[in-house]
Amino acid sequence: MPPTLSTAPSPLDRLKSWVKTITFYELLVGMKATMTHLLRYRPITLQYPHEKRTLPDSYRGMLALLRYDDGTEKCVGCDLCEAACPSRVIRVVSAEVPGEPTKRYSKEYYMDMTRCLFCGLCVDACPVDALGMTREFEWAVYDKRDLQLNKQQLLAIGDRSFPVREKRLELQHRNVAFFNVAFKDLPQKPS
Ligand code: SF4
Ligand code: SF4
Incomplete structure (x- = not known):
C-alpha cells in the first residue's frame, strides 16, 4: 500500500x-x-471652509471663457469645443461679426455644468485658447439650474480667474498664430 x-x-x-x-x-x-x-501620524482633517487644501498645479476646476488684454472675447464660434465634449455640456450659437463677414464669434454660449466631467477635452480642442480651467471648485448649489451658465457668466469667471491676459493674435509674433504657441511661452514681437 x-x-x-x-x-x-x-x-x-x-x-x-x-x-x-x-x-x-x-x-x-x-x-x-x-x-x-x-x-x-498627525490628524489630516481640515476644518473646511475655514481651512482649505493646497490644490495641485494640475487641478481642473470650473471652466471659463477668456478674453484678450483689450477685452475682446477670444472665442471665434467655431463649435470645436461642442464637438469635442463627450457629455454634451456645451452649446454654441455662432454668428458673423457685424461689419466683418469673414469673422465669426459666439453670439450665445451655454454650458450645462451638471454634466461636465472636467476632462479638459474642450480646452484642448479650442484653436484660439478661448477656454480655460480655473481653480474654482466651490460650486455647490441648491438648484441645479444655477449650474447652467451663459456666456456672460463664463466670461466673468474667466475675468476673475485669469487676470493676466494675452495680446490679440495679430499683435503677437507671427509664430504664435502659426505654431499655436502656448500663452506662457509667447515670444515677443520684434519692434
Ligand atoms: S471638461 Fe470635458 S465634459 Fe466638461 S465641457 Fe469640457 S469636454 Fe465637456
Ligand atoms: S470656445 Fe474655442 S472651440 Fe469653442 S467655439 Fe469658441 S473658439 Fe471654438
Missing part, C-alpha cells in the same frame, strides 16, 4: 495555536497597528 500523508497538526502547532487563543494574539497585532498610526 502507498504511504498516506498525515494532515493533522503536530503537538507543537497545537500548543502555539492554544497560546495565541488565550493571549488574544490577533487582537493585539491589530491594536499595535492602530496605536502606531495614532501616535505616529
Whole structure:
C-alpha cells in the first residue's frame, strides 16, 4: 500500500495555536497597528471652509471663457469645443461679426455644468485658447439650474480667474498664430 500523508497538526502547532487563543494574539497585532498610526501620524482633517487644501498645479476646476488684454472675447464660434465634449455640456450659437463677414464669434454660449466631467477635452480642442480651467471648485448649489451658465457668466469667471491676459493674435509674433504657441511661452514681437 502507498504511504498516506498525515494532515493533522503536530503537538507543537497545537500548543502555539492554544497560546495565541488565550493571549488574544490577533487582537493585539491589530491594536499595535492602530496605536502606531495614532501616535505616529498627525490628524489630516481640515476644518473646511475655514481651512482649505493646497490644490495641485494640475487641478481642473470650473471652466471659463477668456478674453484678450483689450477685452475682446477670444472665442471665434467655431463649435470645436461642442464637438469635442463627450457629455454634451456645451452649446454654441455662432454668428458673423457685424461689419466683418469673414469673422465669426459666439453670439450665445451655454454650458450645462451638471454634466461636465472636467476632462479638459474642450480646452484642448479650442484653436484660439478661448477656454480655460480655473481653480474654482466651490460650486455647490441648491438648484441645479444655477449650474447652467451663459456666456456672460463664463466670461466673468474667466475675468476673475485669469487676470493676466494675452495680446490679440495679430499683435503677437507671427509664430504664435502659426505654431499655436502656448500663452506662457509667447515670444515677443520684434519692434
Ligand atoms: S471638461 Fe470635458 S465634459 Fe466638461 S465641457 Fe469640457 S469636454 Fe465637456
Ligand atoms: S470656445 Fe474655442 S472651440 Fe469653442 S467655439 Fe469658441 S473658439 Fe471654438
